[in-house]
Amino acid sequence: MSSKETEAKMRYARYYAGVLYATSQLYQKGNDDLVNGLNRLELEWENICQGQRWVASLTPSNHTAAELCSRYPDAGVYCLELRQHPSERIQWLQDALQAARQINDLYCETACLGNLGLAYSKLALYQEAIIFHQQSLTIDQELLLENGIASDWNNLGAVYQSLGDYTQAEQYITQALELFTRLSDRRGEVFALLNLGNLKNSRGQFEQATQYLQQLLPILEEIGDLHLAAGALNSLGLSFTYLGQTDRAVEMYQRARNIFQIIKNPREEAKVLNNLGLLRMESGNTDQALEYFQTALNLAMQLGDPINQSNTLSNIATCWAARGNLDLALDYHLQHLELASKMNYLPGKANALGNLGLLYAARKDYSQAAQYYTEQLTLCEQIQDRRGACAALGNLGILYKSQGQLERADELYQHQLSLAKEMGDRQITANALTNLGNVYAGQGRVAEAIGLHREALLIFEALGYQPSAAAAHFNLACALAEDRTLQDAVSEAQAALSIYQQIHHPAESMVNSQLAAWLLEIQDPERPL
Secondary structure, X not given: OOHHHHHHHHHHHHHHHHHHHHHHHHHHHOHHHHHHHHHHHHHOHHHHHHHHHHHHHHHHHOHHHHHHHHHHHHHOOOOHHHHOOHHHHHHHHHHHHHHHHHOOOHHHHHHHHHHHHHHHHHOOOHHHHHHHHHHHHHHHHHHOOHHHHHHHHHHHHHHHHHOOOHHHHXXXXXHHHHHHHHOOOHHHHHHHHHHHHHHHHHOOOHHHHHHHHHHHHHHHHHHOOHHHHHHHHHHHHHHHHHOOOHHHHHHHHXXXXXXXXXXXXXXXXXXXXXXXXXXXXXXXXXXXXXXXXXXXXXXXXXXXXXXXXXXHHHHHHHHHHHOOOHHHHHHHHHHHHHHHHHOOOHHHHHHHHHHHHHHHHHOOXXXXXXXXXXXXXXXXXXXXXXXXXXXXXXXXXXXXXXXXOHHHHHHHHHHHHHHHXXXXXXXXXXXXXXXXXXXXXXXXXXXXXXXXXXHHHHHHXXXXXXXXXXXXXHHHHHHHHHOOOHHHHHHHHHHHHHHHHHHOOOOHHHHHHHHHHHHHHHHOOOOOO
16 A cells, blocks of 8 residues: 555544544533434444544554554544444454554553443453453553543443342442542443442342432433433333333333434334333233334344344243243244354343243243253353343242142252342342242241241332232232131232232232132131132
């Protein structure tokens, strides 16, 4: 390549790196400027990409090109995430990292490492993400970059949350929030508070999650970051869903979706659509759920986004299973497994294996179901997904309990309970207590079963998760009925019915029917039921 051609390419790349930087500056101003910045980014996107490709190709033999290449991704640090697929972002960052090391620029190197960690997290490659964030943290500590250190802690916390290590996650995120606050870094505080809210959701602490997330909203209004605002609203929707506040959840999801449409982020919009679909499916409206899921799937396919596509296929399959069409559900679950395996998306593969286990259990093919659950458990242990492992243990326990193998079910539920307590996940802890209570009831250990169901009920009530609290009341009622304390059983069943009626839950009719039977038995103990 001639020197004139090289210089022409460098001028081109410098100019469009400047355009990229200008769009990022507009993004940081927020609100209308943010939208204008993203619109300009979209308009100039092909030219910006061409500039990056040229400087990357010139880097090995050109020091000036290496300097520009090392800074190219950071020029658009706030807005590139909205436009680039994680795989494309990784390629840019790998080019920049190589260039930064070539010119011995530690400041660019640590920025690239941190952003690589974020990109690998988007692909659910969490162990790789931890390595990059730890490398970034080491350099930031060496350079005494406090904002960088806080960001590294915050990012590590988010990764450990995804892995189900909630204690480690909270430690990192809390440290990050304290440091961001001391540094008066408002944007950093927002990221940390959002991660804390998401962590509380993961731990089943939904009231606390809403407190953190609602604390975010005035800060987001101040800085005008629509993307982060939509993320907070989506997380609030999840909190309200689990609290049984369906109308508020729908409001949050719709507001989040509207913002993602305004800033043209279909990848995040697809996630919101999936949440809306899950909410509708939970309430029994499977027609509307399928509409949301299909729209999300169309967006994911248009984007070439296999992770969103994989997750949506799983939701569609679950919805068809809820409608009783197990053949169609099987077809979608197999599509999900095939796609997740092809892209080596291990969390998605583990989820697909678990869902296939559920489907075969519904078909009463217990041998095949156990095989899928066991494969799921093995994979979750391999990738250190403790939440997924708990799900597999719980489902294996249900399987063995249904076959009368109560001792084996007891072992599995004890393992689930131990892992849940180790994680600090109160929701899974309560689920495990419920499962054990049902096993003990089946073994005739009714007093112990009643104690476990009471313990689970206290947790669900403390978490404020109404559907689970209602189910816990009813489980306790059944155990009390086994103990022949029917008046107490009726009281618990009435408590369950009251909650189900408030939230319009489909389990209402089942509880009402059992309650009527117990009332009849109290009135006429000799009456055959």
